[in-house]
Amino acid sequence: MQGIIPRTVFGAEHEEFRAHVRRFYEREITPHREAWEAAGQISREAWLKAGEAGFLCATMPAEYGGAGVDRYFSAVLIEEQARTFDSGPGFSLHSDIVAPYILNYGTEAQKLSYLPRMAKGEIIGCIAMTEPGAGSDLQGVKTTAIRDGDHYVINGSKTFITNGFMSDFVVLVAKTDPSAGAKGTSLILVDSGTPGYSKGRKLKKIGMHAQDTAELFFDNVRVPVSNLLGEEGKGFIQLMKELAWERMMIAIRNVEMADSILQHTVTYTRDRKAFKQSILDFQNTKFRLAEVKTEIQVTRVFVDRCLEAVVKRELDPATAAMAKLHASEMSNRIVDTCIQFFGGWGYMWEFPIARAYADARVQRIFGGTSEVMKEIIARTM
């Protein structure tokens, strides 16, 4: 929907890129929606096509297979995916979270080994933090990687891992020193197929049905010490470094999702008649949707301001937490308001609003729960 306040963050090159991405989703992603939801994952072919189109790891330097572009391009990719409600492809996690860890902390050999293939969609990356007993509180990680000569021996399990089932490697958060807390945490690259590393179920979820969220198991998995990402014991600090950006990715997605939800709702309420008039003409509909439009506009301006700051690497963690908190809570409120206007149809899976409703719920949970965001913000009072 045309915003009331003009957006200033994107240039002409971003908008041109946006048009390409939009066409890609229309042609290559949305038509497969039902099949992928039934399969619980998207296809490898889709990853390869996204790679060919230049939509994976675009911000990585050209020497590692990327396009060396700024993060506004990532924002465009996130927005275009969000507006379709096609939550299956884990492209942005792969490109904007996993790849930067390798770029920032990897050795030249690691970068050359992983990044170009990731950019082509030939290998899929994931990151494994959460465990059955440790979510937002990363210090509680129990998976261990104990040094044994030139190897680490890994034991433990991870869960809720995005891209988990399809992934070809994982950036694993493990304790290399189980007696230390945060300081005992390290990041280790583990390739699929390494003996002892197995993938569990594709988890059934409220929403994001085409996303292959999985459990991962590590049973005496041996990897060479050269698979360590960065330094031993620095994992916690490495995970903190890009948190502002990672949270902004969620904020960006939620604003665009909300905007798309409003568009769907305006279209539906204009067409749908009740008591001899469009339900959009009832004052209740108009006022509720005016509130929704305002909430989205206000949040958009804030998130765009944060996006500018994060691209310049000037965004502080508390403000990023505000963006994540505010945008995800907003999208959840408005999808609930909007689905009501669809009546019974809103409850039917064939209507995109039903998918959006189901997908929205986890936005307040992953990337740090709303409660953790409040904790971070509360420290600045």
Next chain:
Amino acid sequence: MTWLPRPVFNAEHDQFRAEVRKFYEREIVPNHAQWEKDGVVPRAAWKKAGDAGFLCATMPEEYGGSGVDRLYSAVLIEEQSRANTSGPGFSLHSDIVAPYILSYGTEAQKREWLPKMAKGEAIGAIAMTEPGTGSDLQGVRTSAIRDGDEYVINGQKTFITNGQNADLVILVVKTDPKQGSKGISLLLVEATRPGFTKGRNLEKLGMHAQDTSELFFADVRVPVSNLLGKEEGQGFYQLMKELAWERLQVAIGAVANAEAALQWTADYTKERKAFGQPIANFQNTRFKLAELKSQVQVARTFVDRCLELVVKGELDATAGAMAKYWCSDLQNNLLNECLQLHGGYGFMWEYPITRAYADARVQKIYAGTNEIMKELISRTL
């Protein structure tokens, strides 16, 4: 408490802000309780504000102003809201009344009124609302019927800010009572005109130092040269022209007051103990304040973006409506939550939160009710 930087203001604005803050601390805050008892701010305070250059600052120098941009007005509104002193109707006088005279007045009208207004020697008011007409201006019944070289005015107005003090009223009348909006004109009516009487200084829920009044007009005769604008019937359009800015003024005050209230509450909860610890340490307090801080930061960012647009003359009416509705709602919700955290003291007039709570309620009503704002926004769906 930390906030995002506000690049909309430059060093000169900041210096001006420091002066305004000192003025409020010295001249306004210490006297406000007495003025609340009096129901009015004395003329002496107006003169001091005029001497300091805080009245009609955006008017051109040839008419007694400083010719500065509207960000200076924003600073004045913010500092008054922060000081929690709702009595002085300076911004209505400077940023609503004066601009009508500047925009539509004849050279003679401008020379007669603006320099006196800038000095605080003449106080301005604008009278739209009537006992039977609020947001729906087409229903105005006060009439001004041409009789030779004069208009004969009959009717009554109410809820008029600066009503008791006013030396000059911009009166919204029907010069053609048969017509709706096209029959509306703006007339300058001096307080000295025979037949013009000021009614009660109205008792209100809040804003006790603000002289909000009824005004009565019984066969009041003014020369036709008191018409504002070149021809009759333009009043409605004249009133529309600066609505976005007028509504943004409400939003600016709302956010500044909310920010101040959040600070008082953060301070209070750190001092106040319950069950052996400061109530700021309870998780409920921390999370509530974190939510409120996020909302204020979002609102502040939005208002600042609107200010950027206002200065460029590009603020859309819908954006003004969004800002007014969203920020006044936020202010009211925030004050309600913050008052709760003050416990019984929050109900006592000696605490600033109490006055702010009472004062804020009208922000959702005046300058167009928030329902009218939603009606306007809904037209863009």
